[in-house]
Amino acid sequence: MASIKDVAAEAGVSVATVSRVLNDHPSVSADARTRVLAAVETLGYRPNAVARSLRTDQTHTLGLVISDVMNPYFTELARSVEEEARALGYSVIIGNADERPDLQDHHVRTLLDRRIDGLLVSPTDGGSPLMLDAARAGTPMVFVDRWIPGVDVPVVRSDGRAAVRDLVAHLHGLGHRRLAIIAGPAATTTGRERVEAFREALGAYGLDLPDAYIGQGDFQAESGRLVTEGFLDLAEPPEVVFAADNLMALGALDAVRARGLRVPDDLALAAFDDIRWFVHTDPPVTAIAQPTGELGRAAVRALVDRIEGRPGQSVTLPARLVVRRSCGENPTPVQRSTT
Amino acid sequence: MASIKDVAAEAGVSVATVSRVLNDHPSVSADARTRVLAAVETLGYRPNAVARSLRTDQTHTLGLVISDVMNPYFTELARSVEEEARALGYSVIIGNADERPDLQDHHVRTLLDRRIDGLLVSPTDGGSPLMLDAARAGTPMVFVDRWIPGVDVPVVRSDGRAAVRDLVAHLHGLGHRRLAIIAGPAATTTGRERVEAFREALGAYGLDLPDAYIGQGDFQAESGRLVTEGFLDLAEPPEVVFAADNLMALGALDAVRARGLRVPDDLALAAFDDIRWFVHTDPPVTAIAQPTGELGRAAVRALVDRIEGRPGQSVTLPARLVVRRSCGENPTPVQRSTT
DNA sequence: AGTGCTCGTGGAATCGATTACATCGACGGG
DNA sequence: CCCGTCGATGTAATCGATTCCACGAGCACT
Numbered sequence: 001m002a003s004i005k006d007v008a009a010e011a012g013v014s015v016a017t018v019s020r021v022l023n024d025h026p027s028v029s030a031d032a033r034t035r036v037l038a039a040v041e042t043l044g045y046r047p048n049a050v051a052r053s054l055r056t057d058q059t060h061t062l063g064l065v066i067s068d069v070m071n072p073y074f075t076e077l078a079r080s081v082e083e084e085a086r087a088l089g090y091s092v093i094i095g096n097a098d099e100r101p102d103l104q105d106h107h108v109r110t111l112l113d114r115r116i117d118g119l120l121v122s123p124t125d126g127g128s129p130l131m132l133d134a135a136r137a138g139t140p141m142v143f144v145d146r147w148i149p150g151v152d153v154p155v156v157r158s159d160g161r162a163a164v165r166d167l168v169a170h171l172h173g174l175g176h177r178r179l180a181i182i183a184g185p186a187a188t189t190t191g192r193e194r195v196e197a198f199r200e201a202l203g204a205y206g207l208d209l210p211d212a213y214i215g216q217g218d219f220q221a222e223s224g225r226l227v228t229e230g231f232l233d234l235a236e237p238p239e240v241v242f243a244a245d246n247l248m249a250l251g252a253l254d255a256v257r258a259r260g261l262r263v264p265d266d267l268a269l270a271a272f273d274d275i276r277w278f279v280h281t282d283p284p285v286t287a288i289a290q291p292t293g294e295l296g297r298a299a300v301r302a303l304v305d306r307i308e309g310r311p312g313q314s315v316t317l318p319a320r321l322v323v324r325r326s327c328g329e330n331p332t333p334v335q336r337s338t339t
Numbered sequence: 340m341a342s343i344k345d346v347a348a349e350a351g352v353s354v355a356t357v358s359r360v361l362n363d364h365p366s367v368s369a370d371a372r373t374r375v376l377a378a379v380e381t382l383g384y385r386p387n388a389v390a391r392s393l394r395t396d397q398t399h400t401l402g403l404v405i406s407d408v409m410n411p412y413f414t415e416l417a418r419s420v421e422e423e424a425r426a427l428g429y430s431v432i433i434g435n436a437d438e439r440p441d442l443q444d445h446h447v448r449t450l451l452d453r454r455i456d457g458l459l460v461s462p463t464d465g466g467s468p469l470m471l472d473a474a475r476a477g478t479p480m481v482f483v484d485r486w487i488p489g490v491d492v493p494v495v496r497s498d499g500r501a502a503v504r505d506l507v508a509h510l511h512g513l514g515h516r517r518l519a520i521i522a523g524p525a526a527t528t529t530g531r532e533r534v535e536a537f538r539e540a541l542g543a544y545g546l547d548l549p550d551a552y553i554g555q556g557d558f559q560a561e562s563g564r565l566v567t568e569g570f571l572d573l574a575e576p577p578e579v580v581f582a583a584d585n586l587m588a589l590g591a592l593d594a595v596r597a598r599g600l601r602v603p604d605d606l607a608l609a610a611f612d613d614i615r616w617f618v619h620t621d622p623p624v625t626a627i628a629q630p631t632g633e634l635g636r637a638a639v640r641a642l643v644d645r646i647e648g649r650p651g652q653s654v655t656l657p658a659r660l661v662v663r664r665s666c667g668e669n670p671t672p673v674q675r676s677t678t
Numbered sequence: 679a680g681t682g683c684t685c686g687t688g689g690a691a692t693c694g695a696t697t698a699c700a701t702c703g704a705c706g707g708g
Numbered sequence: 709c710c711c712g713t714c715g716a717t718g719t720a721a722t723c724g725a726t727t728c729c730a731c732g733a734g735c736a737c738t
Contacts, residue, residue, distance in 0.1 A: 352687080352688085353687070353688045353689075354688090355687070355688060355689080355690095356686085356687065356688075359686095359687090365685095366684090366685055366686055366687085367686070367687090368685085368686060368687090371686080371687080390693090392693095393692095393693050393694065393695085394692075394693050395693085396693075
């Protein structure tokens, strides 16, 4: 592969001049410029990004460590992150933590070794020493979706509280009184928050959230199935199950069908995270939709701001309830409590 | 961030010795080794992968350019690719072409600029000059799922012919005679192949595949919906629609429901690519399952073989039919014609 | 004791770019 | 006519690693 020296030789100039042409530095004669560009063309020269990065200490690359690539929510997030990054002149390296803190650390480490310019993370746990060190050491970093409390890093996420209130209003309006939740891992912020928001919203209707109605899941499908089976085995099973993410909702659907029961007649179902497939399931699933694309884009903008020396804003966007048929028939549009 | 010089100074040795310890070169004294390791520890030193790559001309990174991240089939592929690569000591940079040749070229170009060790591609088109040049220039490359004919590059894919025959046998056995297909882009190998396999299998039963029953899709959901609407508007609509990928099958489901029709009574449906959600749709969708994980792993092994100077095998694995309820009731197990 | 190993080590070149600094010619003002 | 300035260019240092080569010490063999 041709290097800058070859181009210089071909054009009859020094490597410095070639470099100046390539980075369009002002003081290059028109003549030299055309000769260099011609040489670049004939040799099919492309600058070596590795060498350039070593010298400039910039890779124009962002690292994105997500919790689970098989989760459509994160897939969509990854997609919007890559799009926005590309628009701003950055590439993205994605690492899949698969909800495992050890894998998350592995990816953070290799990304730092590659000297990526900045890191976008949705942490699977409460914060490993490695990540805390990186944050303290000043690596530009932004948390997206989930975050680690007490670390001085911008957070881009959506606030589901209002939507959870809307959901509970909807459920209450349909006559449901025994409401259960399949929670995410307590080590994650979203895992905790969704339970709290649910409990609070229930409280506004004088309803309780007993421990038996809080099932511990791990954001993956199998845990949703197991927790739902547990609910169905209770002496007094819940009327509604609220799954804290889309995969656990699928597991719940599985459990209900396996017993020959029906949604929503025997058990109503709602989920956090709206995905395309929920329109096509039987019945279509009522869900809380996050502005996923916006989150990804805002996260990239915040990160690039930090990288380029600007402040880097935390962003919180509202989620909204999408009513379908999985909680009961005849859905009447629910007013959002905030906009 | 500490560099190798800092470590050398701290340990009281030369950078050469530090480098030897880090790459466990045999001729280093035990004493020097422990001093260096101690210095590494106290400084929290991590080698700069950029500098190392410049010198060794190896990045230990693979590029993966996939057609569409939002397609669960490719997501699963990406996941298995990353896993196998990690096991072999490589990282993966994923580029999402979104079924657009221009984006595909963009990603190939930036990956080459980063001097990735090898490239894994499932081409969205018949082959851009850029990709052909890269292949000719000797960049280690492997095609996965889709490929470009006439290029000397290993291909890792699955052969759906037998499974398509099984599908047609299944459909014929259920009494269906008017069978239609939603095809993928003719510029892709899988787009063409699946139509041909379907036509051939029909021929074995004396059935025809008229042009009116071949709908042109683009592997994304919306096209599946439009094509299906077209089928339903025909004077003599098909009894079955076979979608050449999972997203177009979802579009088809959409179209059927929008008219208040039912699967399979009014229109039966089958799809290429089995995904988890097909179990949960109404009705569960009969599909042809590829050994996606195996494909990803085999592709990585083939690529790493080429990178490390070994031959690099093309691999073709069989796909298999998974019968569910979307083509008619009372499914009897279908014998696979090959194993 | 001299010769020829091996082993451990350091100095310095190298990878492919960017960029500070030096140089040189042309040109305009005093 | 001379000097200062500016524009275009080249030389060489530099980024952080790897690795070739040289060197000295220790040791075994003759």
